[in-house]
Amino acid sequence: MxxxxxxxxxxxxxxxxxxxxxxxxxxxxxxxxxxxxxxxxxxxxxxxxxxxxxxxxxxxxxxxxxxSGDSERLVSDMREVLSDPVFEGDVLPLADVQLAASNAPGLARAFIKLHQSHRQTQERLAYLDEALGREDARPSPSPWEEVRDFFHYCDNYIDAVDRAAEYFARDTGSGQSLRDTTKAALSAAGITVAFDETDALRRYDPASGVLHVSARASHATQTFQMLLQVALVRQNDLLEATLDFARFNSPAARDIAKMGLANYFAGAALMPYGRFLEHAQSCRHDLEVLATQFGASIEQVAHRLSTLQRPGSKGIPFFFVRVDQAGTITKRHSATRLQFARFGGACPLWNVHSAFETPGRFLRQLAETPDGVRYISLARDISKPAGRFGAPVRRYAISLGCEVRHAPALVYADGMDTTRASAFEPIGISCRICERKHCHQRSVPPLERQLVVDPNLRDVLPYQVD
Structure with a gap:
C-alpha cells in the first residue's frame, strides 16, 4: 500500500x-x-x-x-454547495476543490457563507409578499446554521469548557454523587431544585430562585438539566468569553450558542473526559455499559464519544448523527473523513434509517463511501416520551461509527467479517455529490456525470450514468 x-x-x-x-x-x-x-x-x-x-x-x-478533518470537511461542504443548480455547467474538478480547501481555507469558508446567504435570499424571495415592508426583510445568516458550523469546525470539542466541566466533576465529595454535588452547587448559588409534574424538562424562575425539573424525565435527563443550570450560573464568564471569541453575526446566534455550550458543559461534567475515555477503552466502547457507569442515556454517551478530541489524549475519531423519521439530520458531527450533507437528508442506504423498524435494538453495518474509505456503523432508535398518556412521543434514530481500522477496539465489531470486501455496503453523502453509477436508491443525478437516456430501456432509474 x-x-x-x-x-x-x-x-x-x-x-x-x-x-x-x-x-x-x-x-x-x-x-x-x-x-x-x-x-x-x-x-x-x-x-x-x-x-x-x-x-x-x-x-x-x-x-x-x-x-485533522478541517480540509476534508471543507471539501465535502464545498462539493455540496457546488451541487446547487445555480452552478450548472460550471463543474469544478475534485482536485481543484481540494486545492482550494487546503491552500485557502479562509476563502473556502467565505465561499460557503456566500452560498448560504444566496440560499437564504432565495427563500426570502419566495415569501416576498410577506416580507415586503418588514424591517427584517434583508438577508441575514441563519443563526441555527451559524451555530451548527461553529461546533462543526471546532471538531465538536471546546477545550476550556470541557476542562471546566471535568474540574467540576472532580469536586464531588467523599461518598457524594455527582447529582448531590450539582444540587449543592445550585444551592450555594441560591437556587432550589423542585421536581414537578410538568411537561417542560427544565424551567428556572429567577424571581423565586427555583429550578423546576420534570419529575417525569429520566434520572439521567434530570441530572443533565441541573448541570446545564450550573453552567449558566457558575460558568457564565467562561461561556461569554468563548462566545466573544466566536464572533457570531447576530444576538440570536449568540443565544443559541450559549445554550449549546451549556449543554456541552453538562455532558462533559456527567462524563468527565479522562475517566470517560479510560472506561470507554476498557469496555471497548460498549454504549450500554458506559450509560450505566455514568448515569447517562445511550444518546448522551454516543454524542460524548464523538467529542473525545482533546490534543494529546484523543479517543477514536467517531462520527455521530441523529435523524428524525423524515430523514432530516437534527444533530451531526464527524471527526472522521465521512462528512454529512449540510442540506437535506442522509443517504437512504445507511442503516440509521432502518433503526426505526427495529426499536430497542442495535443495528450494525459495514459501509464504504465512494472515496473507498470503509466504516463500521452502529444505529439505534431513540424514543423520548413526555411521561404521560396522550403526550406526543418524539422518535429519532442515532448512528455512531468510525473507520473500520478501529474495529478491534469496538465490542460491536465482534463476529463481523471486516476483511471481506463484499461485506461493505455502498453508501454516500448526498445523491448530487455521490458518483456511484448503479445506486438503486438514487433520487437525483450526480453532478459530475453525464446522463444517457435510452428510450428503449427502462431500468431502476429512468437514465443511465455515464
Missing amino acids: AIQKLYAGAKLRELRTKLAHTQKEFAARLGVSLPYLNQMENNNRPVSTTVVLALASEFGLDVTELS
Whole structure:
C-alpha cells in the first residue's frame, strides 16, 4: 500500500502565525531551509518526517492535528454547495476543490457563507409578499446554521469548557454523587431544585430562585438539566468569553450558542473526559455499559464519544448523527473523513434509517463511501416520551461509527467479517455529490456525470450514468 503524503500548509501557517514567528525564525526552529518551509506552507511539498518530529519536540504539537478533518470537511461542504443548480455547467474538478480547501481555507469558508446567504435570499424571495415592508426583510445568516458550523469546525470539542466541566466533576465529595454535588452547587448559588409534574424538562424562575425539573424525565435527563443550570450560573464568564471569541453575526446566534455550550458543559461534567475515555477503552466502547457507569442515556454517551478530541489524549475519531423519521439530520458531527450533507437528508442506504423498524435494538453495518474509505456503523432508535398518556412521543434514530481500522477496539465489531470486501455496503453523502453509477436508491443525478437516456430501456432509474 502506498504511503499517503501529508500536505498541511494551512496548519503550518496557522501555527507560525500563532507563535508570531517569521518564516525565517520558524524554518530555523524546524531545522529546514527558508525555501523548503515556503514550499511546505504553499503545499508544493509534503511535510517531511523530520519536520513532523520537530513540530512535536520543539512546539509540543499533537501531530495528529496536521491531518485533522478541517480540509476534508471543507471539501465535502464545498462539493455540496457546488451541487446547487445555480452552478450548472460550471463543474469544478475534485482536485481543484481540494486545492482550494487546503491552500485557502479562509476563502473556502467565505465561499460557503456566500452560498448560504444566496440560499437564504432565495427563500426570502419566495415569501416576498410577506416580507415586503418588514424591517427584517434583508438577508441575514441563519443563526441555527451559524451555530451548527461553529461546533462543526471546532471538531465538536471546546477545550476550556470541557476542562471546566471535568474540574467540576472532580469536586464531588467523599461518598457524594455527582447529582448531590450539582444540587449543592445550585444551592450555594441560591437556587432550589423542585421536581414537578410538568411537561417542560427544565424551567428556572429567577424571581423565586427555583429550578423546576420534570419529575417525569429520566434520572439521567434530570441530572443533565441541573448541570446545564450550573453552567449558566457558575460558568457564565467562561461561556461569554468563548462566545466573544466566536464572533457570531447576530444576538440570536449568540443565544443559541450559549445554550449549546451549556449543554456541552453538562455532558462533559456527567462524563468527565479522562475517566470517560479510560472506561470507554476498557469496555471497548460498549454504549450500554458506559450509560450505566455514568448515569447517562445511550444518546448522551454516543454524542460524548464523538467529542473525545482533546490534543494529546484523543479517543477514536467517531462520527455521530441523529435523524428524525423524515430523514432530516437534527444533530451531526464527524471527526472522521465521512462528512454529512449540510442540506437535506442522509443517504437512504445507511442503516440509521432502518433503526426505526427495529426499536430497542442495535443495528450494525459495514459501509464504504465512494472515496473507498470503509466504516463500521452502529444505529439505534431513540424514543423520548413526555411521561404521560396522550403526550406526543418524539422518535429519532442515532448512528455512531468510525473507520473500520478501529474495529478491534469496538465490542460491536465482534463476529463481523471486516476483511471481506463484499461485506461493505455502498453508501454516500448526498445523491448530487455521490458518483456511484448503479445506486438503486438514487433520487437525483450526480453532478459530475453525464446522463444517457435510452428510450428503449427502462431500468431502476429512468437514465443511465455515464
